[in-house]
Amino acid sequence: MSILVIAEHDNNSVKPATLNTISAASQLGGEVIVLVAGFNCSDAASAAAAIAGVSKVLQVDDALYEHVLAEELTPLVVANAEGMTHILAPSSTFGKNIIPRVAALLDVGAISDVAKIELADTFVRPIYAGNAMATVQSSDKVKVMTIRSTAFDSAASEGGSADVESAATAAGTGLSSFLKQELTKSERPELTSAGIIISGGRGFGSEENFGLLDEVADKLGAAIGASRAAVDAGYAPNDYQVGQTGKIVAPELYIAVGISGAIQHLAGMKDSKVIVAINKDEEAPIYEVSDYGLVADLFQVLPELSAALDNLS
């Protein structure tokens, strides 16, 4: 078997979700080939070559791939798909954008959000916002799929020594162009790869109050998340949203503050290792999934928690 992993990267380094995808590829067995398409992306290609389990890195360095444009990247993937049995990308907005387009160009189906590999053609994936798990068998000649990163361990970023080769190229399409990007600036870890996440919900009541999470997050080295209710109310930016329609996370520790626990939120965080719920409503459904629940007013708890963390260190 030959597995092509489409690396998600920022030209300098590979994104953590790529490591989980490579680990899923290694489970399939066979040769793991990583495609790094970007602009001035030699560092990312070297980083990919050092990942444990990678057999070969295919690099394309062209201004055409400076930004991820599905119209440009997908023909390139197809040009490098010859002989591949599987094509994988992380189930991030990057992977979700390109994988179905790759599949259609190859005239095969796509399998989204693979959470478990049973056999080379049989996979388990969540459906209905994670309220059911489907075992799916594909008869397509190439299995094209996105990998749910929280369901697979990270491949070690060191230990590999794959060769970096030039990939086959593809002509540009000019169908789309990049205008701008506004990324949320933060010194904190990324939500999808953070070891600790502290999330806020509607209970905060305002954007200003939502800022109360900052101090505790900094002391824990945690990423900050939010429920859909908090995002819709304007307390937190869109990309903070944890849930079925936001980010799927599974940190070591997830602290839900002022979050009632709607099904759509639970679908995004219930695979976390340890869940703490802090809510003043003791009937809140979040307590049905939490390991430790504290029924209390968040405005009292957060300063106390901050002080207690000082005493801990």
Add this chain to the structure above:
Amino acid sequence: MKILVPIKRVIDANIRVRVKPDNSGVETANVKMAMNPFCEIAVEEALRIKEAGNAEEVIAVIVGDSQCQETLRTALAMGADRAVLVETDVAVQPLAIAKLLKAVVEKEGTELVLLGKQAIDYDNNQTGQMLAALLGWGQATFASEIDIKNGNIDVTREIDGGLETLSLKLPAIVTTDLRLNEPRYVKLPNIMKAKKKPLDVLPVDEFGIDVTPTQTILKVEEPPQRSAGIKVADVAELVDKLHNEAKVI
């Protein structure tokens, strides 16, 4: 410009789905069905584009069984001009749906296709991207803002880490994310009017496209359940448990 809005009929978002005891799927008998929420957003956006004078006609289309006519009537009641049902009793998978939609796009001569980013039943998030590939059009997924001008469409997309704005040449495909708009409520007189709007039913056989699924669902199971843990009395006990028992801080 004509806008095509492919939509899907799914179990109502407010219903808690139950896995069938024989693990063959989820219970759909006697369960309330509704238009997929992301599709509602797509219909709403198409109507707003038309109301702003940037489109002449909004056509809703479903690939599905005869009951989907009800969902198409909802789209018509929202304000779509007409509807097309590509009728089939097969649970058609995204690639085959995209092939059928391509045929509809070519027949209708639409220049913009707006779809929900995903349906909340199988959560595939594939059909729009596949249709774009088959048509050779540009795509903008996860749209939170759309601006049409001079033969281009600028789309702000919700990506991991923030927002990104792309400019696509028309014709193009756009898939909608949650915050693109708030769909309108359907008013009773519009429900009555919708009954008189045209709804064409085209049997899937007429398309000559193979819709045989390539993926077989072997079984559907309940996800592993978490059991509720304990309640702690105060912050001191919480920190103690996290530090000494769970060892996560």
